[in-house]
Amino acid sequence: MKKMPKALLFDVFGTVVDWRGSITREAQALLAPQGHALDWDAFARDWRSRYQPAMERIRSGARGFVRLDVLHRENLVETLEAFGVTGLAETEIDHLNRAWHRLDPWPDAPSGLARLKRGAIIATLSNGNIALMVNMARHGDLPWDAILGAEVARAYKPQPEAYLRSCEALALAPGETMMVAAHNSDLVAAAATGMRTAFVLRPEEYGDPQHEDAQARGRYDIIADDFHDLAEKLGIAAN
Template sequence: MSQVSILVFDIFGTVVDWHGSIVRELSAAHPQVDADAFARAWREGYQPAMQRVRSGERAWTRIDELHRGILDEILPRFGLDHLDEDQRARLNRVWHRLDPWPDSVPGLTRLKARFTLCSLSNGNIGLLTNMAKRAGLPWDCVLSAEVFRAYKPDPRVYLGAAEVFDLPPAEVMMVAAHQDDLAAARACGLATAYIERPLEFGAAHVKDVSPDPANTRHARDLLDLAEQLGC
């Protein structure tokens, strides 16, 4: 760890509670809808949509547009196909309004005292900036797949983050709540830290957060990671 100076973070699920945020907003606006099922259905379309971009089937497309396409597909399933354009556009921007996990802001603030902190998300730059402004996320730099025109786990994203700071990959640590993200980062030479987020998909769908010994660190949350890293 002595050589690591940059921490780059996955965002959805790791730093912010996408499921809980969508459930709360949808429940308030449309109480008749199964908000838990809606949130999970929206997220289930995320990887297939990005894969169409990765494969070249679709030209580079920002996450905001991919989210909107998935939203339009699932609205009829939940009896919301009557929503007009303004309502759909506002609902789609819920991804800009996701709430941080309770430990995120204090944990990041402690980590920032020793490390440079940077987002490294598939979310687009506008989305990540709006989210950070609203939630008080103290990034030193906002990096996105949009910068590299490639979606994780494409190596261009992880290696690109190191290149931005003119550092070898070993001096960058990927922090995420998803083992596949960390495995891809590790394959590019980055250090890795796993953050347990057992409730990422809601209390009814508790996630396995078992340690993977291949990771450099395993932490309960971002405050625990800060403690482990001497912050």
């Protein structure tokens, strides 16, 4: 292992928190009592599937920058329509949209992040906006030193500016930082900017062993089973 990175910057959706299980639960809790009998997992996946296309319109310059909360709500309205859900009050749509603020962490995340924080700065490098990340951190006991990423950089991953401006916000060169993610494309983009990389396995994000992110598909600095394994490989003691 080379010199310890000064900062670990984390993808959040899927890497730190379980979006699929959390959104499935939240959608069912709101909609089932109203008589809707949906495939709740399919609902969560459909909503999430609209995430990249919505950001691509911004990355391409077809639309100016807006926070992810705005995109999530627009995508939710489309998903509700696709699943034939009608008659919701605006407040109910808003409540369900804020489910992204209440995503549950993977079991190792709170304690693993606390351990990693003893060895380096830990910060988000997420496409999620600041309010979303702060509320999620408070919900899930995630001990970030800083909230960085798209809203700070005014750019959505995998645009290089998202990574470079996040490093710059910490007054660090990319090579002094490490991107931590469960997604191969995220790490490839981060590596292209000079960041070091750590792939963390999250097999239950999609629950599909054939999914492109079910395993590491690149030459990364570290491949870890979870955050405690990452800390072990970085040489950060358990206590």
